[in-house]
Amino acid sequence: MSKPPTRPPFTVNVANTPEEIQECMDIRKEVFIDEQGYDIRIETNDDDARCTHFLLVFESGDAAGTARVFKTDGQLGRVAIRKDYRGMGLGRPLIEAVHAHVKSTGGKEVWCQSQADTKPGGVDATGFYRRLGYVNKGDLYIKEGTIHQDMVFYLA
Numbered sequence: 597m598s599k600p601p602t603r604p605p606f607t608v609n610v611a612n613t614p615e616e617i618q619e620c621m622d623i624r625k626e627v628f629i630d631e632q633g634y635d636i637r638i639e640t641n642d643d644d645a646r647c648t649h650f651l652l653v654f655e656s657g658d659a660a661g662t663a664r665v666f667k668t669d670g671q672l673g674r675v676a677i678r679k680d681y682r683g684m685g686l687g688r689p690l691i692e693a694v695h696a697h698v699k700s701t702g703g704k705e706v707w708c709q710s711q712a713d714t715k716p717g718g719v720d721a722t723g724f725y726r727r728l729g730y731v732n733k734g735d736l737y738i739k740e741g742t743i744h745q746d747m748v749f750y751l752a
């Protein structure tokens with residue numbers, strides 16, 4: 597029987613410095629462009645300037661994950677954990693840190709456009725968001741050539 601991976605100590609922080617923002621972009625490039633094949637023109641856009649960025653960092657200083665949330669309407673996106681660190685319970689605290697941040701700014705909900713491609717080789721993150729308490733909002737739709745599902749988390 598395989599042993600579950602050990603999770604090193606970590607923190608989730610708002611990325612403030614240019615170096616921290618660059619680390620977020622590096623993880624996104626690795627996951628969305630190199631791994632999932634998105635076009636760089638789609639992945640990196642002006643929206644980043646309107647978002648708060650989060651970085652999950654191990655005590656060693658190595659960064660493992662990132663996410664962003666729009667300052668205006670609580671839209672979560674660009675959620676990514678580096679491949680080697682998935683499945684060890686890092687995605688959940690990353691998103692919980694986003695929830696805490698949005699709540700602290702008076703937000704009532706966080707929503708996302710989850711990839712929902714259940715075909716072989718497709719990316720379906722809806723199960724991840726559902727485990728975290730998100731519910732579907734509306735129907736499936738195509739965005740940037742991929743099936744998506746809007747999902748929302750109501751902040752208590």
Ligand SMILES: CC(C)(COP(=O)(O)OP(=O)(O)OC[C@H]1O[C@@H](n2cnc3c(N)ncnc32)[C@H](O)[C@@H]1OP(=O)(O)O)[C@@H](O)C(=O)NCCC(=O)NCCS
Nearest residue numbers: 675676677682683684685686687688710711721723724727
């Ligand atoms: C989606 C992603 C962020 C999850 O990160 P992770 O660190 O592996 O997630 P966690 O280990 O914290 O999992 C949290 C829970 O969600 C579940 N889960 C994780 N990924 C899942 C998936 N694809 N489908 C269903 N459930 C999933 C876990 O089993 C866990 O459940 P539990 O709390 O009951 O044990 C990660 O797989 C990733 O970066 N994927 C590539 C980028 C991506 O597709 N992002 C989403 C874009 S919409």
